[in-house]
Amino acid sequence: MKTLFSIFKKGLQKTSTALSRSVESMFSDVHLWGAEDFARIEALLLQSDFGVRTAKRMVSDMKDRYERGLVKTSSDIQRICAEDIKTLLSDDLRGMRMAPEGSPTVIMMVGVNGSGKTTTCGKLAGILAADGRKVMLCACDTFRAAASEQLKLWADRTGAAIVSSRSGTDPAAVAFDATSSAVARKMDVLIIDTAGRQHTKKGLMDELSKIVRVVKKIIPEAPHETLLTIDAATGSNALNQAREFAKFADVTGLVLTKLDGSGKGGSVVAIHSEFKLPVLFVGLGEGMDDLQPFSPEHFANAIFSQS
Numbered sequence: 001m002k003t004l005f006s007i008f009k010k011g012l013q014k015t016s017t018a019l020s021r022s023v024e025s026m027f028s029d030v031h032l033w034g035a036e037d038f039a040r041i042e043a044l045l046l047q048s049d050f051g052v053r054t055a056k057r058m059v060s061d062m063k064d065r066y067e068r069g070l071v072k073t074s075s076d077i078q079r080i081c082a083e084d085i086k087t088l089l090s091d092d093l094r095g096m097r098m099a100p101e102g103s104p105t106v107i108m109m110v111g112v113n114g115s116g117k118t119t120t121c122g123k124l125a126g127i128l129a130a131d132g133r134k135v136m137l138c139a140c141d142t143f144r145a146a147a148s149e150q151l152k153l154w155a156d157r158t159g160a161a162i163v164s165s166r167s168g169t170d171p172a173a174v175a176f177d178a179t180s181s182a183v184a185r186k187m188d189v190l191i192i193d194t195a196g197r198q199h200t201k202k203g204l205m206d207e208l209s210k211i212v213r214v215v216k217k218i219i220p221e222a223p224h225e226t227l228l229t230i231d232a233a234t235g236s237n238a239l240n241q242a243r244e245f246a247k248f249a250d251v252t253g254l255v256l257t258k259l260d261g262s263g264k265g266g267s268v269v270a271i272h273s274e275f276k277l278p279v280l281f282v283g284l285g286e287g288m289d290d291l292q293p294f295s296p297e298h299f300a301n302a303i304f305s306q307s
Helices: 004-011 011-026 037-046 052-067 075-092 117-130 145-158 172-182 202-218 238-249 267-275 296-303
Strands: 104-112 136-138 159-163 188-191 226-232 253-257 278-281 291-293
Touching: 004 011, 004 278, 004 291, 004 296, 011 037, 011 075, 011 145, 011 296, 037 052, 037 253, 052 075, 052 226, 052 253, 052 267, 075 267, 075 278, 075 296, 104 117, 104 202, 104 238, 117 136, 117 145, 117 188, 117 226, 117 253, 117 278, 117 291, 136 172, 145 159, 159 172, 172 188, 226 238, 238 267, 253 267
Parallel strands: 104 188, 104 226, 136 159, 136 188, 226 253, 253 278
Antiparallel strands: 278 291
């Protein structure tokens, strides 16, 4: 049986292997470390997309500890990095917001094309259904017929209800119907899958605001979560995505997808450091159980090879 840590470790293996090998090769020789050595560590962290701010903070801490005699080996470096990341990512850590009992929790999923929104909606439905909740999926991606079909497959797989419409229908109208239905059928959770859009297209971004407005007509405090899915492999562009989506959709949390296919696992840290948005879930593979609630401890230990 898989443990939660083993899922993180497998999903972050590419990043972990790249970091471990580089650190070991850099510091296998016994010598006095100088500015050049610490600059190499900083460059290594930047290559894994930890971001400038985080990389400088970690190297500064490492240098301070080295000067106090607390760092002597490559293993010490990885241990200190893991400690720093755990501390940083524990800021603003929280679980998913849920509506008061008797009202559906509305979760809206947003993100660019190909970031894994629909798959994340399906996997999240599976997690919530396994917890005994009545879940409804809403297919608001009416521009891409395959998205609706994909969501229907996830509904069948997880036992969730689904509201969808024909291609070209106004997405806000579908969201209104789904929210009305979720209330009438006393669903516990409604997950709204929106169309993928480029964060630079204002018209498409305005459409998200329209969806939010119609949902609020029925449940004024909804959506309770607006989760931005970000493909971990997009690197620094992920920061631009987060910045623009936050303007139009009042993003409340992040889902980092496809971490298993990237050596850029540090992007989680860079985005959190920049926007102080909590990372609620991470995608660590293709299986149903590979979408996991985010754990700073498991993430840090997996990425820096701590058992």
